[in-house]
Structure formats: structure tokens, C-alpha cells
Amino acid sequence: MYSGQSSTLSQGHRGITVQELWDFYDPESSWLEAQRWRCGICHKSCCCEKCVEPEPTQEAETRTQEEGEDEGGSDDNFAEEVVEQIGAVFAGIERKVAEEKRAWRMCFNRFKPETHGRCSHCGAEGGPGRWEERNLYEVVEHMVKPICAQLRVSYVELLRRGPEGEEMEGVKPDTFVSHWWGEEFPKFVRTLTCFAEARSRRLPWTVCTTPHRNPKTWAFWICAFANNQYAIEHALGDFSSDVTPRTAVMTSAFATALDAVSDVVAVLDDRAIIYTRIWCCFELFSVARLIPDR
Template sequence: MPVPWCNERRCTLIPDVAERGLRVRQLWDLCIFLRRLCKTKSLRRAGYAKDCGYDQWLEWQALNLYDITDEVIKKYIPYHDQKWGVDESDPIIQKRYSWAELVSAEPQRPQLMISHWWGGRFSDFMTTVDTVVSDRALSICTSLWVCTFANNQFGESFGSEIIGTPFVRAIESAEATILIVDRDAGSLTRSWCCLELHCTILREKELQLYTSTGMVGSAAVSSGPLVDAISR
């Protein structure tokens, strides 16, 4: 299956994790690829999951970032390396790299830091991103920092102190933090999301909360269970 991104290089190693943003266009490219995989029944969730049982085909509306990490990122990158004929016995090669380093030609300092829960639907995640892009009049070249794609999912060093983690440095680098509140409000219970909120407020950075229907506090999201959960 053809991929909707440049496939003419192995990767671009970007040492500073905080500069591994993804452009809006690159997120759209990934979205196109994932839709194709789901439509052609080429994406299967290995193991057991409560919502679909054992070893079931993944539907676009059920896909989450755990699935994308396990079934796409961790499988496509080794396949891509194999295509380039890399030595799999080399310990440096075995460390691999992030999705951002796979699809980007250079470091991309983020304009926005996206805080989210991996268990939320990726379709909702992308709907939210599209709304943020529209609300803020961003271009397709705007860089967003998303931990799933910025961190090396084969093993990333977060350092010895919280202050030095990629999450905190991405907040410091970005203009604003966008917290995506998924339909189960899972992001409100995750320790990393709480840390990102704390660091954003501590550094007096702009903070906006979004659901898949719009920005919290706007006419589109002024009441309901998610707003109640946020208020608590």
C-alpha cells in the first residue's frame, strides 16, 4: 500500500525531543493512511480488548493511539528500516526512532503542545485538531507536539527530573497547550495530562480545553457531562 508521505529517506534523527513536532499536514497524511488500512481490513488489534474481543479487525471509529503505537508505529518503522537494508544486529539501529523523525526532514519546533489520553478515539482526536486549526486560523505547516509521535516508542529517555522531560520542554517551547478532553474524560484522570496542565499554568502559558465538538466554554461546548467533569 502506498504511503502519503516522503519515502525517499530512512529518517531524520532529531536529538531534541521537544523539536519533534508534526505539521498539521503530516497528521492529515497519517490519518489518510490509517483510514486506508481500516477500510481494506489491513489493521488488526493483536491480543484481547474489551470492546472488540481477541484479534479483531480495527474500525476507524474504534482506533485509538494505543492501537496506532502497537500496530502501526512499532511495526511500520522496522519494516521501513528493513527496506533500507539496515543491520538489525546493530544496537544503535535497535533503538529505532520516533514517528516524527520518520516523516520529517528537519526539526520542527511546535507552536502548540497537544495534551491528550491515548485511549480516546483517534477520529475524535483528529476532529478536535481540525477544529483547533480552524479556530486559530493555523496553516497546514503549523507544527503540533503530540507525545505519541514525538517520543521514540521503542524506548525514550525522559531524564532523571520531571523538569527535563520532553513533555515539559515542549510546553516551554510552544505558544500554548491544548488539552483534548475525550468523550470518556480519560485525559482528566491521567497523571501526565495533570502534569502538563500544572506546568502550563505554572509557566503562565495559554491553555485551552477542547472536546471533539469544540472549545470548552464556547457556544458549542457550554454544558453537558464533559463540562461537568471538567468543572469538578
């Protein structure tokens, strides 16, 4: 039952902020952004030697160790602050360079042959497909589920657990995200970041009714993070009792979350596959039905 009016947000009604999305993304950026052949038959990304580069784990480990050693030393607060600020500047530059590299990689990718040998999953030989980064199916399987495995909760629920395991209040989502999971995740995160920036900055050409705020605090309802991936049947609505499918579908996490937000963004993929997915069509239908009343 929808409990949006109660003082604590129920698990399914918690959002994930832009900052939290990037905190999730950054440590795994090289895995997420690696271009691999996505087979058009089984839709999995290829794991052959040509697609998967050896992981540079040793170098990364040494670097984190060195960083750890640096942290211990000085008592001088001023010096620490200066070092922190310089660090922030370098982190900013590092991000810019990484973005530039990714743009080049994507540009270079356009010239890669549009065929690939044998698919390492289904074995299709030179079948249809294309070079892509990781999508949300893979992100849920390889990142969200392992991170939440111990407590078997949703990712947003995990974010609200304090250091002692105590429960803290979640962030109310500002925007519901309608999307399909086959979209490349790096593009998805950047799209939402741009959306949050546009909505936060009161640019003259945006229809913006919210006061200025830090775009990193903009919170989204994203099914992959809001729904418990270990109990996904609960999110799909109560079809067990004597109710009609029409009533049952309105008890789904998608419908109740839509009811709790003031706006919705649809992330369109370049082939508009989103509207071949029934839940996305349902979301569009619900928005058309609900939003005019607000």
C-alpha cells in the first residue's frame, strides 16, 4: 500500500541523487565504459580477448595504497585544506581528461568494423550487433545485486543504512525516470546529470519552476536502484488477489512511485526501443493520466 504521506519514506519511494549515481559509477568507470561487441542475437556483450582488455588491477592497487599513506601525516589544518583544494582541482582535470578520452573512444568506434567474429555467449558467427558500453541489465547483474547481496535490499535502501546498520531517512525523488534497461549506462547517467543541471540552473530556455539548487542533490526514482532486485515480484503489483489486472497494475512500484513525484523524464535511446517495452508504455500512459491533475 502506498505510504507516501507517512513520515518515513518507504523503500520503494526513495530516490538516488546525481552525486550518489556518480559515487556508484566512478569506481567502475573503466568497466562501464569499455566498448565491447553487443551481439544482436543474444544481446549480451562479448567476452572474447578482442573485446575484454586485461584489467590493470595492480597499478590501481598501488595507487590507492600510496594515497592512503599520504593521508596519515600532517597535523596542519591549513596545509591539509590546501592539499584538499589542489586535489579537488586535479580531480576536476582528471574527470575532464577522462570525458575527453571517452569522447575520442566513441568517435574512433564509428570506424570500427560493424561485424565481429563468434559471439562468446551464443556462438553466433559474424551476426548483427554493435560496439557498446555496459547497459543496465549488466550493471544490475554485476554491480547492484552483488553490492546488495548481503542484506538483500534495494540499492537506495542500502544507501540509507547508517554505519551501525541503523535506518536513516531517504531522499524524496524529484523526478521519475522512464527508460529501458538496454540503454548504455554511461549515457544514461550523463543524460540524467544534464537534466538535473538544466532543471537546477534556471536557464532562460527551460520551463523551470524550481528555485536554484545544487544539481548534484537532484534525486531520481530509478527502478533498478529503487526496487529490491532480490524481491522484484513485489514491485510488479499484487496480482494474487481477486482484483482486476487494471487495479493490480496500479499497486505496482512504478504506479505508486509515479504518484509520489512532481515530474517525469523519459530517457529515449537512439532506436526508441523504450516504447517497445510494456512498462515504459504504461509509464507514458500514467503520466498522461496523472500529470494534468497537478
